[in-house]
Amino acid sequence: MARPTHSVTEIEAAIQRAEAAGWTVKLSRGALWGRIYSPQHARDGCRVSVWSTPRAPGAHARDIMRIIGRGNDRGD
Amino acid sequence: MGLHRFALIVSGPDHEADDFEDRFLRAGCDDATISVEKGAIVLAFSREGRSLTRAIFSAVNDVQAAGAKALRVEPDPFVSLSEIAGRAHLSRAVVMLFARGERGRDFPPPVARVTSNNPLWDWVAVARWMYRRHDLALKDVVAARVMRQANRALAMPDVAARILARRFSRSRRIDRRV
Numbered sequence: 001m002a003r004p005t006h007s008v009t010e011i012e013a014a015i016q017r018a019e020a021a022g023w024t025v026k027l028s029r030g031a032l033w034g035r036i037y038s039p040q041h042a043r044d045g046c047r048v049s050v051w052s053t054p055r056a057p058g059a060h061a062r063d064i065m066r067i068i069g070r071g072n073d074r075g076d
Numbered sequence: 077m078g079l080h081r082f083a084l085i086v087s088g089p090d091h092e093a094d095d096f097e098d099r100f101l102r103a104g105c106d107d108a109t110i111s112v113e114k115g116a117i118v119l120a121f122s123r124e125g126r127s128l129t130r131a132i133f134s135a136v137n138d139v140q141a142a143g144a145k146a147l148r149v150e151p152d153p154f155v156s157l158s159e160i161a162g163r164a165h166l167s168r169a170v171v172m173l174f175a176r177g178e179r180g181r182d183f184p185p186p187v188a189r190v191t192s193n194n195p196l197w198d199w200v201a202v203a204r205w206m207y208r209r210h211d212l213a214l215k216d217v218v219a220a221r222v223m224r225q226a227n228r229a230l231a232m233p234d235v236a237a238r239i240l241a242r243r244f245s246r247s248r249r250i251d252r253r254v
Contacts, residue, residue: 031106032097049097049110056107059081059122063109067120070113 006033010061011050018048018068036064046070080131082151082223083120084108088144091117103142105135117144128222130243136236137244146230153224154188154196163199164211180209200224 003025006012015025015036022039031052038046048067054060089096091112100110100119108119119139125131136146151163157175161168173179184205186195203220206212229235 030098031101044114046114047091047112051097051101051106051109054106054109056079056122059079059107060109063120063122067109067111067113 003027006050007052008054008057008061010058011054011064014061014064014068015050017065021068023068038068077124077126080123080125080128081121082123082128082132082135082149083118084132084135084139084146085148085150086117086119086139086144086146089117089142099142100139100144103138105138105142108135128219129226132222132226133239133243136230137240140240146236148230149223149226151199151223153199153220153227155199155202156194156196160197160199160202163216164206166211180205198224 004027006015011033018036019025024037024039025034026037027034033050033052036048036050040046046067048064050064051060089099097110100106100108105119105121107123108121111118111120119135121131121135123131123135125134132149139146155163157171158168160166161171164171170179174183177183182205184197184201187198187201188196200217200220203212203217207214207217229239
């Protein structure tokens with residue numbers, strides 16, 4: 001199922017990384033581009049809100065990457 | 077001005093609501109990445125500010141304007157040995173030697189969950205100890221103290237309110253008028 005790409009390259013890359021790790025995308029409209037959900041849907045799961053035009057796009061992309069990483073290697 | 081990175085753990089708004097993110101956006105939190113982790117609402121800020129303290133409390137102020145309550149600031153002042161290793165860019169094995177007293181002298185004892193299998197250390201005390209050994213920069217010690225102070229202030233609503241009133245009295249006056 002094709003979804004519209006995010007206009008910021010780094011953020012789109014972070015979203016693709018999430019999808020590859022089994023995360024799902026729920027699109028929104030306006031300032032909120034969408035919400036992405038980790039594969040764990042229980043309370044243990046994780047959701048990240050992706051802005052359409054964040055004040056610092058690079059930092060936003062890095063934050064998304066970091067949270068995806070945290071969600072995947074739980075249990076240290 | 078510098079860019080300061082920290083996260084606020086907040087409570088209040090229903091994160092399932094459609095306007096959940098919008099209320100933070102309208103309050104000026106578009107420099108934060110909002111997530112819900114283990115059921116907790118987290119705002120990871122990359123905020124401009126003259127100091128870390130100012131950046132944190134301007135974020136706390138914005139979060140309040142969004143109708144939420146800032147509970148804690150992270151990176152947390154309480155740390156496990158693995159977190160100490162991560163923050164100091166040292167191996168876990170080396171930090172274990174410090175903690176056991178097999179390398180270096182007078183590593184600080186843990187301060188929380190001491191009777192459990194997963195004790196926690198005060199990052200300020202550990203950072204000071206590592207600074208003396210040249211394992212950490214002075215700015216890390218300063219940041220550690222700011223994080224501890226900010227968390228203490230957030231735990232005491234009267235103190236947090238006084239700090240906000242002093243630093244953001246103008247915006248608060250405008251808020252009241254609206």
